[in-house]
Amino acid sequence: MFDVALSGAGAKVVLTTSSDENYPPENMLDGKAESFWISTGMFPQEFVISFAGMMNVSKIKLSCFHVRGLSIQRSVQKEPLDFEVIDERELTPSDASLQLEEFKFDETTARHMKFIIKSGFDHFVSVHKLNIDGTAVREAE
Amino acid sequence: MPVAMPVVLRAKCVVVGDSTVGKSALTQVFHSDGTHFPKAYSMTIGVELCVKSVNIPETSNSVELYIYDSAGKEMFSDHVQQMWDSPSLAVVVCDLANEKSLSSCVKWLERVKAKAGRDIHAVLVGNKTDLDTRRVVTAEMAQKAAAGMEVVYFECSAKERENVEAPFYFLANAFYKQYQEKVAMTESLCE
Ligand SMILES: Nc1nc2c(ncn2[C@@H]2O[C@H](COP(=O)(O)OP(=O)(O)OP(=O)(O)O)[C@@H](O)[C@H]2O)c(=O)[nH]1
Ligand SMILES: [Mg+2]
Numbered sequence: 001m002f003d004v005a006l007s008g009a010g011a012k013v014v015l016t017t018s019s020d021e022n023y024p025p026e027n028m029l030d031g032k033a034e035s036f037w038i039s040t041g042m043f044p045q046e047f048v049i050s051f052a053g054m055m056n057v058s059k060i061k062l063s064c065f066h067v068r069g070l071s072i073q074r075s076v077q078k079e080p081l082d083f084e085v086i087d088e089r090e091l092t093p094s095d096a097s098l099q100l101e102e103f104k105f106d107e108t109t110a111r112h113m114k115f116i117i118k119s120g121f122d123h124f125v126s127v128h129k130l131n132i133d134g135t136a137v138r139e140a141e
Numbered sequence: 142m143p144v145a146m147p148v149v150l151r152a153k154c155v156v157v158g159d160s161t162v163g164k165s166a167l168t169q170v171f172h173s174d175g176t177h178f179p180k181a182y183s184m185t186i187g188v189e190l191c192v193k194s195v196n197i198p199e200t201s202n203s204v205e206l207y208i209y210d211s212a213g214k215e216m217f218s219d220h221v222q223q224m225w226d227s228p229s230l231a232v233v234v235c236d237l238a239n240e241k242s243l244s245s246c247v248k249w250l251e252r253v254k255a256k257a258g259r260d261i262h263a264v265l266v267g268n269k270t271d272l273d274t275r276r277v278v279t280a281e282m283a284q285k286a287a288a289g290m291e292v293v294y295f296e297c298s299a300k301e302r303e304n305v306e307a308p309f310y311f312l313a314n315a316f317y318k319q320y321q322e323k324v325a326m327t328e329s330l331c332e
Contacts, residue, residue, distance in 0.1 A: 018151075019146075019148075020148045020324075021145060021146045021148075022145070022148075022324075023324070033331055034331045034332070036327060036331070038323070038324060038327065040148060040149065040150045040151060040320065041150045041151035041152050041153075041204075041229060041316070041320070042151040042152065042153050042207065042227070042229065043226070043227045065327055065330065096330075097330065098330065098331060119226070119227055120227070121259070122259065122323065123152075123229055123261075123316075123319060123320075123323070124319075124320055124323045124324075126327050128331060
C-alpha cells in the first residue's frame, strides 16, 4: 500500500477554486500537516487531484480545519470528467485542533478525485494533508 | 524579491431590508460607479446577483463582493432566504423617511445570521439622506439601533450618489482582515 496522493508519487492538484500563492494547493500533497491550502471565501470550494495512473483506493485520511460538508468523488476517465460520488458526509467540528477524518473504500478505482467542500464551520477552510492509500492498477495499453 | 500574485478573496454579501428602502438603488449605484440610479421603482423578485471588486488599500489584493440584492417584500421571504446559504457579509438597509423600516432591521439581521450560523460582519445603512424634509429617522435613532445590533452605521443617498461606497468598502476591508486573522490562526494551530 502506498500513499498515492503524494507529489512524489506523481499526484497533482489540477484544479482549485481558491488561490493564494502563499498557501498553494501542493501543500496538501507534501505529506506535512504544517503546510496547507486555504480557501479564500464562499462555498462551495473544490479541488481535483490526478494520480499518476489508475489507482485502487482503499483509504483516505484528511487533515483539515473548519470543513463541514464534504463530498468525495472519483473519475476513472483519462481526463478528469464524469465524476461520481463515493462518499459524502458532515465532518465533526473542531476549534482547537485540526480535523482528522478517515474514509474507507473497498474496490474503488480512480484516476482523479474531486473533493467538494460544500460548507464550513468558518468563512475560510484549510486542507493540510491528504493521504490516500492505494495501489496502482496494472493497465493494458 | 519576486512579486507576489495578488490574492482575490470572495465574499457573499447579502443586501436586506424592507421593500422600497432602496436596496436595489444602492446596489446598482455602487455596481455602476454612480452611473446608474434606478429612478422608477421596480420591485425585486427573489434575488439579483451582481459582482463588484474592491481593492484593499496598500496591497495589490482585492475582495470580490458577490452582492445578493434581495427582495424586501415578505411574500418572497422563504424563497429569498434559500439563496442566503453561507453568507459572508450583510448590508441591512432602512429608509430614513420610514421609521418602521428601521425597526425591521433587527429582524433582517437575525434572518441572515440564522443562515450564517456564526458571527458575520454587517452594517446598518440609512438611505435617502436627500429627503431631508421628509426624514423621520434621526442619526441618533439609527446609531442607537446599530449599537443594539452590534454593527457600524452609515448613511447615504443612492439618488445623490453620496457615501454609497463607504459601507461596501468597510465590509470588504473587514472581510480581508478576517482572512488574515484566520490564516495567522491556522498557522499557529499547526506549528
Ligand atoms: N429620494 C431617494 N429615493 C431613492 C433613493 N434610493 C432609492 N430611491 C427610490 O426608492 C424606490 C425604491 O428603491 P428600490 O431600490 O427599488 O427599493 P428596494 O429596497 O430594492 O425594494 P424591493 O426590491 O421591493 O425590496 C425607487 O423609486 C428609488 O428610485 C434615495 O437615496 N433617495
Ligand atoms: Mg430591490
